[in-house]
Ligand SMILES: Nc1ncnc2c1ncn2[C@@H]1O[C@H](COP(=O)(O)OP(=O)(O)OP(=O)(O)O)[C@@H](O)[C@H]1O
């Protein structure tokens with residue numbers, strides 16, 4: 205089982221779009237895939253058409269000493285793709301994690317029993333550098349960071365590199381260019397500079413109306429617009445990521 209955290213300090217950069225589309229792509233090769241929606245916003249939960257609610261005591265029960273994640277897992281409309289849904293109480297997840305004996309390792313511990321049930325787990329992280337994000341980093345093989353081609357997003361990428369650098373074990377940080385609008389020269393320039401870096405995947409996810417359509421369609425772009433440029437980009441991105449995970 206490989207664990208990928210789709211995360212960034214920055215909000216609105218395409219973390220959820222990447223998590224949902226890459227998860228759907230992963231199932232095409234027969235992989236058993238779980239998306240864990242750690243964001244109280246519940247965007248991945250909405251897009252995968254699952255009720256925005258955890259059974260029992262919400263976030264507190266989710267990480268309690270006697271908790272099992274499996275009881276919360278739901279099937280989705282995508283064959284082979286399961287979801288551990290969000291719940292509004294996840295806004296207090298950091299408080300509950302802080303109250304556990306091992307606040308940094310708890311998410312990794314909870315995932316352990318799922319090891320043989322899934323080939324890939326994708327954690328859809330909320331924006332920010334919270335305790336939950338620390339836990340996600342501990343649990344992950346790869347931190348996948350969507351980077352919009354803007355100066356401030358590049359600054360954030362450097363902050364994330366610092367955050368990951370001091371960690372043992374540490375996830376491999378891999379960025380990908382997200383929402384590139386090729387009509388804008390500054391965006392092209394920043395994207396080109398990003399693509400020179402060894403920690404960036406080669407595939408660029410363009411700014412795309414098909415991806416915006418994920419909201420009204422409520423599904424991965426690969427399901428309702430499989431031949432769109434965006435769907436092809438996520439297919440290529442998953443290919444690259446899979447090579448880094450298993451290659
Ligand atoms: N490549 C893209 N082209 C155009 N719109 C996009 C693209 N990727 C994401 N979006 C849109 O941008 C918005 C933010 O995307 P998304 O929710 O995936 O970002 P996020 O990083 O998960 O945000 P948050 O920090 O709120 O969790 C959404 O409305 C989404 O539809």
Ligand SMILES: [Mg+2]
Nearest residue numbers: 219220243247
């Ligand atoms: Mg999100």
